[in-house]
Amino acid sequence: MNIMVGGILQESNTFSEATSGLEDFRRLLFLEGEELLAETLPGGAPMPHNELAGFRQAAQEQGVRLAPTLFMQAASSGRMRREPLDELKRLLLERLAQMLPCDGLLFAFHGAWVAEDNDDATGEFVAMLRAAVGPDVPIVISLDSHANVTRQMVANIDGLIGYRTFPHIDHAETGYRAASLLFAIARGEVARPVIRLAKAPMIVPAENHTTDRGPMLALLREAAEGERAGDSLATSLFAVQPWLDVAEMGFGVVVLGADAARAEAEAQRLAALAWSKREQFAVRLYSVEEAVRLALTEPKNGPLVISDSADSPGAGSPGDSNFVLRRLLALGAERELACLLSMVDATAARLAVEAGEGGVVKLEVGHSISRSMGEPLAIEARVVRVGGGTFRFGGGMAAGVVANMGRCAVVAIGSISLLLMEYPVFTGDPAMYRSVGLEPADADVVLVKSASQFRAEYEKLTSRICILDTPGASTANLAGLTFLRVPRPMYPFEDHFLPEGR
Ligand SMILES: [Zn+2]
Helix, strand or coil: CEEEEEEEECCECCCCCCCECHHHHHHHEEEEHHHHHCCECCCCCECCCCHHHHHHHHHHHHCCEEEEEEEEECCCECCECHHHHHHHHHHHHHHHHHHCCCCEEEEEECCCCCECCECCHHHHHHHHHHHHHCCCCCEEEEECCCCCCCHHHHHCCCEEEECCCCCCCCHHHHHHHHHHHHHHHHCCCCCCCEEEEEEECECCCHHHCCCCCHHHHHHHHHHHHHHHCCCCCEEEEECCCCCCCCCCCCEEEEEEECCHHHHHHHHHHHHHHHHHCHHHHCCCEECHHHHHHHHHHCCCCCCEEEECHHHCHHHCCCCCCCHHHHHHHHCCHHHCCCEEEEEECHHHHHHHHHHCCCCEEEEEECCCCCHHHCCCEEEEEEEEEECCCEEECCCHHHCCCEEECCCEEEEEECCEEEEEECCCCCCCCCHHHHCCCCCHHHCCEEEECCCCCCHHHHCCCCCCEEEECCCCCCCCCHHHCCCCCCCCCCECCCCCCCHHHC
């Protein structure tokens, strides 16, 4: 049996002023052909524990031959530009043509991927995959649980499996489950399932999508009950990342079933249940003032970790906001609290690197990309460390993967250490600060820019965590963003559910 495999993973944030191209994939993960099946990455680093690892493990166990195409991953960003998107389609079609004929196609997507001229880039690619292999070859895809699942995706596949964890730690397991399903369909052991998609018209903050507590845990348990009762072969829940102003937006439930009526009923049941829990997703947000007060008055048991999740590169924001630094300086924190901060600013990073360690620099920092969100801030600071630019993620989803900050330096303003970097990276791993000689465990206040993924590593250091109320493209304060394209009614803007109208 010959199964084509591949993957293209990127999350888009339509409120971000950044745009994305092929360079974003080349910077993180860009594998072609036989590289997908090699034991190590081209540079010699270990293969990440992602969907592809799961595909490979299932294939090895079941004696299936994999025909590799492309597997690539980029950091989150704004909408993808059309020209690189078309180039990516051309590269993928070329690989697919080389690998045909095949008995099945297995592909990993993120599923919240948006082009400058198409709200559903994933759907566009899935339709292209279907056209390339023809109507009879089974296709199974895997998706991030923040995907916005669309009718176009569902219409062109035979199965779909989503992550079941957030912070995400089951990339490989999801790949393994998707592969096992496809192999069973391709061998004729399982009939092609019917797929039913139901949506609850709600957008809820990502901070409380966590699956080890709260409403998502309850919903996952209900989904598992439905599987046990035989209403579903496999159910996936898509809380959807909230910063998508796109058509067909909403909390998705996908049920794969043997029986259309039962699968439909199960999908509707779970969508209604998700709707009933919408208010449980609300997040307590802290002002910077409140956070500073906590840092000064609470008994210290680990650093106070504050998240500027509104500027999370993991959610497609540029990572260039200076809002928190500005507030900390206004409050005089540079005289009292050892604070670790990070900020994307290519020009400021270059100037600091050029000044060298020990140099004193006058810089304008912040909002070089997110110009509508704030003004640059003038600072005078001492360069304390010029960094090497890369670090290796110590844990969680990307353990072992190398992140590239480009040119970077730590500058000090009193007791505030600010890590300036050229490129955005996932900021929720203490390895980032450690790579430039800063120890988060020893600080009073540590800034991350992440909705929830940072908890996987930072909860090992502290139980003191605050999500900040700050401006930005990935804010938890959804009412503060202008949504124009999502279907209405939509919670939290309206509070009624009209399934028949959808
Ligand atoms: Zn996600």
